[in-house]
Amino acid sequence: MQTDANDPRSVTAAEPATEGASRPVATVRGLHLRLPGGVHALRGVDLEIEAGEIVGLVGESGSGKTMLGLSLLGLAPAGARFEGEAWLAGTEMTAADSEARRLARREHAGAVFQDPMTSLNPTMKIGTQVGEAAASREAVVEALEQVGFPEPERRLGQYPHELSGGLRQRVMIAMAIARRPALVLLDEPTTALDVTLQRTTLKLLRGLRDELGVAMLFITHDLAVAAEIADRVAVLYAGRVAELGVPSAVFRHPSHPYTAGLLASRLALAGGDRDGELATLGGEPPDPRRLPPGCPFEPRCPFSREVCSLGLPALVPSPRHPGLDACVRAAEIAPELEAGAARALALAPPPVSSAPEPAPGVAALELRHVEKTFRSRRHEQRAVSDVSLTVPEGGALALVGESGCGKTTILRIAVALERAGGGAVELGPGGRPQMVFQDAGSSLTPWMTVRQLLDERVRTEGLGAAERSRRIDETLAWVGLSQEVATMRPSRLSGGQRQRVALARAVIVPPALLACDEPTSALDVSLAAVVINLLRRLRRELGVALLFVTHDLAVARAVAEEIAVMSAGRIVERGETDRVLREPQSEETRRLLEAVPSMERTWR
Amino acid sequence: MRILGMLVVLWVLVTIVFLLGSVVPSEPARAYAGAGASPQVIAQKRKELGLDQPLAVRYVDYLGRLAQGDLSESVHTHKPVADDIAEALPATLELLFAAVMITVLIGLGVGVATARPRRGTGLLRGALVAGASVPVFTLGLLALFLFYYKLGWFPSGGQVSPGAATVSGPTGFLIVDSLLRGQPEVFFDVLWHLVLPATALALTPALLTARTLRSSLRFSLRQDYARTARAKGLRERDVLWRHALRNSLNAPLTICGLELGGMLAGIAVVETIFAWPGIGLYIDRSIAAGDVPAIAGVTLVTGIVFVFANAIVDLLQLAVDPRLRRLA
Numbered sequence: 002m003q004t005d006a007n008d009p010r011s012v013t014a015a016e017p018a019t020e021g022a023s024r025p026v027a028t029v030r031g032l033h034l035r036l037p038g039g040v041h042a043l044r045g046v047d048l049e050i051e052a053g054e055i056v057g058l059v060g061e062s063g064s065g066k067t068m069l070g071l072s073l074l075g076l077a078p079a080g081a082r083f084e085g086e087a088w089l090a091g092t093e094m095t096a097a098d099s100e101a102r103r104l105a106r107r108e109h110a111g112a113v114f115q116d117p118m119t120s121l122n123p124t125m126k127i128g129t130q131v132g133e134a135a136a137s138r139e140a141v142v143e144a145l146e147q148v149g150f151p152e153p154e155r156r157l158g159q160y161p162h163e164l165s166g167g168l169r170q171r172v173m174i175a176m177a178i179a180r181r182p183a184l185v186l187l188d189e190p191t192t193a194l195d196v197t198l199q200r201t202t203l204k205l206l207r208g209l210r211d212e213l214g215v216a217m218l219f220i221t222h223d224l225a226v227a228a229e230i231a232d233r234v235a236v237l238y239a240g241r242v243a244e245l246g247v248p249s250a251v252f253r254h255p256s257h258p259y260t261a262g263l264l265a266s267r268l269a270l271a272g273g274d275r276d277g278e279l280a281t282l283g284g285e286p287p288d289p290r291r292l293p294p295g296c297p298f299e300p301r302c303p304f305s306r307e308v309c310s311l312g313l314p315a316l317v318p319s320p321r322h323p324g325l326d327a328c329v330r331a332a333e334i335a336p337e338l339e340a341g342a343a344r345a346l347a348l349a350p351p352p353v354s355s356a357p358e359p360a361p362g363v364a365a366l367e368l369r370h371v372e373k374t375f376r377s378r379r380h381e382q383r384a385v386s387d388v389s390l391t392v393p394e395g396g397a398l399a400l401v402g403e404s405g406c407g408k409t410t411i412l413r414i415a416v417a418l419e420r421a422g423g424g425a426v427e428l429g430p431g432g433r434p435q436m437v438f439q440d441a442g443s444s445l446t447p448w449m450t451v452r453q454l455l456d457e458r459v460r461t462e463g464l465g466a467a468e469r470s471r472r473i474d475e476t477l478a479w480v481g482l483s484q485e486v487a488t489m490r491p492s493r494l495s496g497g498q499r500q501r502v503a504l505a506r507a508v509i510v511p512p513a514l515l516a517c518d519e520p521t522s523a524l525d526v527s528l529a530a531v532v533i534n535l536l537r538r539l540r541r542e543l544g545v546a547l548l549f550v551t552h553d554l555a556v557a558r559a560v561a562e563e564i565a566v567m568s569a570g571r572i573v574e575r576g577e578t579d580r581v582l583r584e585p586q587s588e589e590t591r592r593l594l595e596a597v598p599s600m601e602r603t604w605r
Numbered sequence: 606m607r608i609l610g611m612l613v614v615l616w617v618l619v620t621i622v623f624l625l626g627s628v629v630p631s632e633p634a635r636a637y638a639g640a641g642a643s644p645q646v647i648a649q650k651r652k653e654l655g656l657d658q659p660l661a662v663r664y665v666d667y668l669g670r671l672a673q674g675d676l677s678e679s680v681h682t683h684k685p686v687a688d689d690i691a692e693a694l695p696a697t698l699e700l701l702f703a704a705v706m707i708t709v710l711i712g713l714g715v716g717v718a719t720a721r722p723r724r725g726t727g728l729l730r731g732a733l734v735a736g737a738s739v740p741v742f743t744l745g746l747l748a749l750f751l752f753y754y755k756l757g758w759f760p761s762g763g764q765v766s767p768g769a770a771t772v773s774g775p776t777g778f779l780i781v782d783s784l785l786r787g788q789p790e791v792f793f794d795v796l797w798h799l800v801l802p803a804t805a806l807a808l809t810p811a812l813l814t815a816r817t818l819r820s821s822l823r824f825s826l827r828q829d830y831a832r833t834a835r836a837k838g839l840r841e842r843d844v845l846w847r848h849a850l851r852n853s854l855n856a857p858l859t860i861c862g863l864e865l866g867g868m869l870a871g872i873a874v875v876e877t878i879f880a881w882p883g884i885g886l887y888i889d890r891s892i893a894a895g896d897v898p899a900i901a902g903v904t905l906v907t908g909i910v911f912v913f914a915n916a917i918v919d920l921l922q923l924a925v926d927p928r929l930r931r932l933a
């Protein structure tokens with residue numbers, strides 16, 4: 002059903018966006034958004050997006066990034082109440098009725114969401130899905146060609162599950178640009194992709210912008226990604242813009258302490274050491290139901306004074322760059338921020354590794370010549386070939402590589418969730434390893450309280466009720482969760498709290514080996530730093546060994562003194578982490594390093 | 606693989622039917638020989654029927670006769686059970702088919718109508734729960750009372766009006782044959798007679814299907830791909846029909862397949878209430894007569910119908926969700 006093939010409006014929509022015109026395609030003025038349950042998600046946001054401009058929207062989860070994007074598309078959750086205006090190419094999306102909003106979306110907007118697997122309809126052929134956004138079959142093929150989708154004609158009849166993650170995301174992008182919209186919303190479009198795919202996707206998006214003149218609102222929690230793709234960047238905090246400007250200026254000379262804090266908690270590929278604590282923002286974003294009357298960052302801000310809690314700071318010209326900021330003390334604290342930012346961005350010399358020296362000879366985990374082949378009736382896929390590795394007692398090994406390289410399979414074999422097809426798996430003394438998953442939310446049973454979840458694990462130890470209860474309280478305190486969390490169920494927790502609960506469950510009975518599958522990749526920089534700090538403390542204080550799977554070299558470096566790089570089911574390089582990152586020997590390692598988004602490289 | 610599985614299920618069913626037949630207290634030889642027969646006659650009959658043989662021999666013998674389509678002879682009609690069933694089955698299949706159609710229509714219609722919050726859906730859902738909890742015999746009797754006795758809109762029972770024209774052959778299905786022979790008045794007469802029994806049979810499964818579809822749809826409408834569809838500027842109607850519906854069919858299809866078992870059980874009741882000349886009526890009389898071969902035959906045939914219908918459900922699920930095809 003190509004509904005709008007004869008619709009006169011689609012003719013105008015097919016025209017390319019006007020080149021060079023500085024007429025905004027989207028304007029947000031004084032936008033407030035209140036959700037049912039008393040959540041004040043947006044609190045007076047002002048933002049303009051000009052034709053052909055890429056605006057990066059950064060901030061921690063819960064800062065309102067996604068709500069701002071969805072509001073512009075008229076897709077805010079049911080029961081949302083607005084104040085202010087959100088214009089999308091001539092339609093005011095907060096007041097328009099649902100049909101007018103739908104038409105505005107249809108003609109002027111596209112959207113790419115985080116997970117291309119769940120964002121595409123699994124039971125509809127990709128040609129049909131793109132076809133719903135395009136005017137004709139030719140337009141479908143053209144859109145797919147534009148996003149570099151190989152052999153589009155032949156693959157129109159394929160279903161999403163038959164494509165790789167990278168190709169799925171290309172289908173999403175093709176769908177978003179098929180109608181030549183004025184604005185494309187990209188909500189964490191590369192977060193679910195590995196670094197090399199992220200790099201290609203960012204290049205593709207910039208190319209599409211140059212070619213089609215489409216404006217983009219790019220939401221990300223990764224400052225380096227924003228620095229790489231955006232023309233302007235807006236830092237959002239507690240539903241307000243904290244800082245706004247050109248990324249090279251905002252990130253080099255941040256004038257809001259929040260921006261500076263975000264920058265400082267980024268993980269670097271060099272510098273620092275593995276023993277100390279990573280800089281974190283400290284605390285968590287304020288509860289959106291109970292916001293402070295003054296600057297929302299004041300409770301976490303190292304520079305806060307009385308003046309900060311007097312009223313909401315307005316967005317005014319920054320004393321340090323041509324953009325805007327919302328800090329009343331911006332001018333006073335400028336020198337201190339300058340020094341901090343310089344530290345955060347500096348490429349310090351590699352540190353002397355001071356990781357705990359593993360006891361020689363004792364292994365927490367040893368794999369020898371492990372093989373694994375997945376078979377279904379038609380396919381036979383070799384996932385792992387001849388992998389040997391050792392995690393010493395108390396040591397940490399990071400397994401890195403692109404999606405599909407076999408790193409997660411190794412992890413699952415190590416914790417006996419999967420059987421090796423060949424070779425030997427030996428665990429050291431100290432019982433079964435524990436595991437922490439990427440998506441902490443779905444690894445916690447929804448109808449159990451945190452206390453019940455932990456109790457279930459500690460029960461196996463044969464302790465009395467009082468002793469168990471004491472252990473639970475201790476462990477909660479240890480991972481930095483308050484006592485009131487114990488009575489909550491996972492759905493009431495924030496993402497960071499859930500990951501802490503998952504960690505608490507994994508360590509309440511300290512295992513000899515903790516296997517982690519990308520536990521930080523879905524988290525904000527500051528939360529990732531919190532989790533990494535916890536893992537470090539685990540090693541220091543409990544002597545837990547880590548097998549850590551990630552595609553993020555900076556995270557690998559922050560966690561493990563030893564690294565193994567995998568490609569196509571084999572280990573292609575292994576060694577001491579800093580040495581491998583400094584002097585990569587394999588093509589694969591070089592490729593991964595090359596793909597890491599880096600502000601330093603972007604501005605060089 | 607699937608076909609092998611079906612055969613195993615049927616074999617287990619056959620074995621259970623056989624074992625039940627050999628442990629029931631009713632003595633087949635006595636039933637055949639008639640009341641008041643002398644012990645000698647009964648012993649003679651036992652020998653004739655092979656009932657004096659050991660269980661294993663009788664089992665092999667039973668399987669051998671089954672393979673030739675021999676379900677032995679009915680005690681109360683004195684005809685081969687296979688012939689009796691062949692005569693009664695088309696009427697039952699017509700009734701079943703009509704009931705399944707009604708289930709699908711009501712299930713789909715009500716499921717979709719209540720998926721999105723609208724005024725009055727709460728009331729409708731309350732009525733549905735009440736409707737689904739009425740047992741089939743109450744429903745049948747209520748329908749008869751209201752639509753036949755009070756309103757006179759529908760006939761009280763039977764497959765055709767008494768004395769009306771009818772057709773025979775070639776398929777045995779009256780609905781099909783009447784059309785093939787070009788007799789629309791017979792077709793409409795049968796259809797008219799079908800409405801009440803089929804609806805009585807279908808109502809509970811239909812409402813269960815509707816409820817399952819509703820909750821599946823509500824889940825699907827919250828998924829990321831539904832948001833993608835809305836972001837494309839599709840109408841909410843298209844988001845539901847084109848995107849959410851197909852992704853919501855798995856559970857209702859499973860329910861339909863399982864509920865078919867309930868319908869097969871309900872057939873005995875409904876056919877008795879509405880005097881529908883199918884195997885339900887046949888088994889009702891067979892049970893009254895202690896007719897073990899007939900009961901066993903009907904059990905087998907309904908088992909086959911059930912297994913076959915669930916195989917169709919499996920195939921439909923494969924057709925609906927391409928991801929399942931790779932696992933199959």
